[in-house]
Amino acid sequence: xxxxxxxxxxxxxxxxxxxxxxxxxxTELSREIGSDIFLKLENFQTTGSYKARAAYTLxxxxxxxxxxxxxxxxxxxNFAAAFACMGALLDIPTxxxxxxxxxxxxxxxxxxxxxxxxxxxxxxxxxxxMIAQLERERGITAINTFEDPNVSRGHGTLGxxxxxxxxxxxIVLIPVSSGGLIAGVATAIKSIRPETRIVGIQPEGSxxxxxxxxxxxxxxxxxxxxxxxxxxxxxxGQLPFEHVRSYVDDMILVSDEEAISAVCVLAEGAKCxxxxxxxxxxxxxRAGKIxxxxxxxVVLISGGNIDPHQFGGYLAR
Numbered sequence: 001x002x003x004x005x006x007x008x009x010x011x012x013x014x015x016x017x018x019x020x021x022x023x024x025x026x027t028e029l030s031r032e033i034g035s036d037i038f039l040k041l042e043n044f045q046t047t048g049s050y051k052a053r054a055a056y057t058l059x060x061x062x063x064x065x066x067x068x069x070x071x072x073x074x075x076x077x078n079f080a081a082a083f084a085c086m087g088a089l090l091d092i093p094t095x096x097x098x099x100x101x102x103x104x105x106x107x108x109x110x111x112x113x114x115x116x117x118x119x120x121x122x123x124x125x126x127x128x129x130m131i132a133q134l135e136r137e138r139g140i141t142a143i144n145t146f147e148d149p150n151v152s153r154g155h156g157t158l159g160x161x162x163x164x165x166x167x168x169x170x171i172v173l174i175p176v177s178s179g180g181l182i183a184g185v186a187t188a189i190k191s192i193r194p195e196t197r198i199v200g201i202q203p204e205g206s207x208x209x210x211x212x213x214x215x216x217x218x219x220x221x222x223x224x225x226x227x228x229x230x231x232x233x234x235x236x237g238q239l240p241f242e243h244v245r246s247y248v249d250d251m252i253l254v255s256d257e258e259a260i261s262a263v264c265v266l267a268e269g270a271k272c273x274x275x276x277x278x279x280x281x282x283x284x285x286r287a288g289k290i291x292x293x294x295x296x297x298v299v300l301i302s303g304g305n306i307d308p309h310q311f312g313g314y315l316a317r
Contacts (some may be wrong), residue, residue: 001242002149004191007156007184010057017089021045022101023165023298028269033285036296040167041268042158043274043304047113049230050158050181050302051082057154058143059086059094067092071141072134074098074127075118075293077106078230078303079145084115095140097130099123103229105307124222124234146181146237152184159188162298169196170295170299173281175250175302176209178233179240186239186247187301199290200244200251201280203228203259209236211246213251229255230303231276252290258283260314266301267315 021044026037042050062071069091080096087094094115098107101122110117118134120126128144135142145151162172162185172189174182175257186198202210205226209270211219212235220235236244254262261278265286266272274282281299284290 001246002152002156002187003186004046004188004198006153007160007188010159011157013060014053014056015089017046018056019045020161023162024270026137029265029282029285033292035292035294037285038125038169038296038298039270039272039304040158040162040165040298040300041272043278043301047081047085048303048305049078049082049278050155051079052086053157054145054151054154054180055079055082055086056089057150058148059083059090059092061150062092062141066141069140071143072097072131072297073143073145074131075108075145076102076229076232078305079111080106080115080117081113081305084110084113088114093140095134097127097134097146099127103307106305109305115309117188145227146178146233147239149239151180152240152243154184155181156184156188158300159185163189163192166296166298167193168296169298171290171292171297173197173199173201173284173290173297173299175231175277175280175300176202177206179209179233179236179244182248183240183243187243190222190247197249200248201284202253202269203231203250203277203280204253204255206232207253208233209241209244210251210253212236212241213248216245228259228280230275231280239283254280254286254287254289255282258287260285263306263311264317271305273304273311274301275303278302278303
């Protein structure tokens, strides 16, 4: 289990390129819902998502020999771009494995940030097989981002910022995929302010952590299907799941339509560009799936990496 002190150490190590993102009050939504709704804007983070925090923490802590040889991960997009960007910052060669169905917008961004992109079959297991193959054949370090504790340590720095910016938050809503983000954020917040409720949000088409949380044991969804392409982990990591069981109060699901509607609401009401996976907290509030009446609520907008044509299509609906 990671600790608050380890998260604080990770925060102290972050470079200026990984910024403390702003929190704003969502005025229109707050008035509509009858709550104080605050948006933690990680779509303003380097590379457009929260992933830069963990990417730097992972790469910076490699040994000198590992840094020289390079490292590889598998990612559907946001971690890929952050990994590439932080690799370039640290002068570490990076390779990212993506499934062939990955949105071209995200694979091309990853290349532009400096990583080599290697495609694999459209099966989740193929991603893990490919990074293991790259490690064997090239001598580079394969990192399992589902289980490496430095992922949650890096992401936990977000929790420290939330406590500093909104110290009296009643509820914090966090998008969930494999669980590394919510594990780190929940550990940080609950260690400082245990009365704050931590709630994870997943899309209905990718509910592995939701099922795991409610059954008490790891569950797998072999082929997730959702427009929330940042939230498509087929199973949670074992390490994040242990933190979720210890620190998270609830897990809920939203539909794709609810997530798309939330993207539009954020754009129109808060002038905020979010991808569907980054907007699921707003989706949960607007769908009435969590009671926030009279509460101070922080909603993590985890990313804004959405294809402009897709974004325009949502707004035109």
